[in-house]
Amino acid sequence: MEYVLTQFAATESATEGGIFGALGIDITMLVLQAIAFLILVVLLGKFVYPVLIKAVDDRQEKIEEGTKAAIEAEKKADEAKSEVAQLMKQARKEASEIVATAKDEANAAIEKSEQRAKVRAEKIVESAHEQIEKDVIAAKKALHNETIDLVALATEKVVGKTISASADDKVIAAAIKESN
Secondary structure: OHHHHHHHHHHHHHHHHOHHHHHOOOHHHHHHHHHHHHHHHHHHHHHHHHHHHHHHHHHHHHHHHHHHHHHHHHHHHHHHHHHHHHHHHHHHHHHHHHHHHHHHHHHHHHHHHHHHHHHHHHHHHHHHHHHHHHHHHHHHHHHHHHHHHHHHHHHHHHHOOOOOHHHHHHHHHHHHHHHO
16 A cells, blocks of 8 residues: 555656646657657658658559550450461361362262273173174074085985085075075
8 A cells, every 4th residue: 555655646746847747758758759750750751661652653563564464465365265266167167168079079089980880881781792793693604504504414315416515505595595
């Protein structure tokens, strides 16, 4: 309790210095501290704040440049995307044209091969017909000669004697003409 009383006593004696003394404030110290604070503010305002403001402005400028670059990159990406889409569309169109051309060329090649095969088949058939004709003519000649020999043999048996070969041929030829 004594401590509390001493405090009140010290406070009463401090009131002699006026209101500042009652509050425990030393006026000279307050004035010196105010002057030091003002000097500090002036120094900070002259040397530190401009550097800080410049750093903040530079940082803000870099952020704005980054934002502009990002927007520009996004625009370029969109342009590239549309260009890629256009190139893909053109490539698809060219691919379909190539496929159509290839189909046309394949059809033309098939048609040309069919044409060659048809011509070759016709030549083979024509050659076969010619060969058959030759064989028929040869068979007719062989049959004609054999018929003449048979007629001569039959005539010799019927008549009983042999006529000369030239006379025999004339008689047979006349007989064959009459039968036709």
